[in-house]
């Protein structure tokens with residue numbers, strides 16, 4: 001069944017009509033040294049409305065969770081026991097997507113522009129609705145606690161930091177700005193993404209062209 005909101009933006013029933021987005025192969029060579037990227041990184045909270053290209057989205061998602069050793073499935077960011085408890089979602093004007101590291105694709109999970117909804121459940125932080133995309137890191141603790149018990153919770157939090165920093169530095173390399181956002185209502189974020197409550201969102205990272 002198809003349904004539309006009053007302004008014509010497609011809603012969930014339309015998610016089946018949204019195709020998977022095959023992302024361009026990630027670039028493994030950049031113009032700047034890692035030292036230059038670290039020195040230049042600063043939280044950016046105000047963005048122009050210029051959209052990101054699929055190439056930029058792919059590069060950002062790859063930096064967070066891309067597979068760099070296919071034989072073992074190892075990724076750009078380290079993970080305790082390679083348990084990989086984190087899934088990245090990308091929220092844009094087109095909809096919300098889950099990043100599939102194996103195929104380097106974005107798989108649609110919600111149709112329509114959810115950025116304003118995401119902003120509302122994150123203390124109304126304007127950076128989220130201004131940015132053309134927000135990447136949301138969502139943890140499945142059980143993947144890591146299943147092997148490490150309670151200490152696995154700590155490991156998952158540490159891993160979120162690795163992933164976020166990769167994304168922030170990749171954003172700088174792309175000439176973009178980003179900010180790590182930890183202040184939000186967990187259940188609200190799950191609802192926006194249509195996810196079950198056995199998952200936990202840990203970070204929202206708006207990314208875009210910095211407003212000057």
Ligand SMILES: Cc1cc2nc3c(=O)[nH]c(=O)nc-3n(C[C@H](O)[C@H](O)[C@H](O)COP(=O)(O)O)c2cc1C
Nearest residue numbers: 041042043044045122125127179180181182183184
């Ligand atoms: C765990 C964590 C949570 C944060 N949450 C928010 C947030 O909700 N909103 C925000 O605007 N900035 C947030 N920040 C960004 C910090 O405010 C920012 O990193 C700090 O002011 C230092 O500035 P810099 O990132 O430019 O070095 C967070 C940073 C971290 C590490």
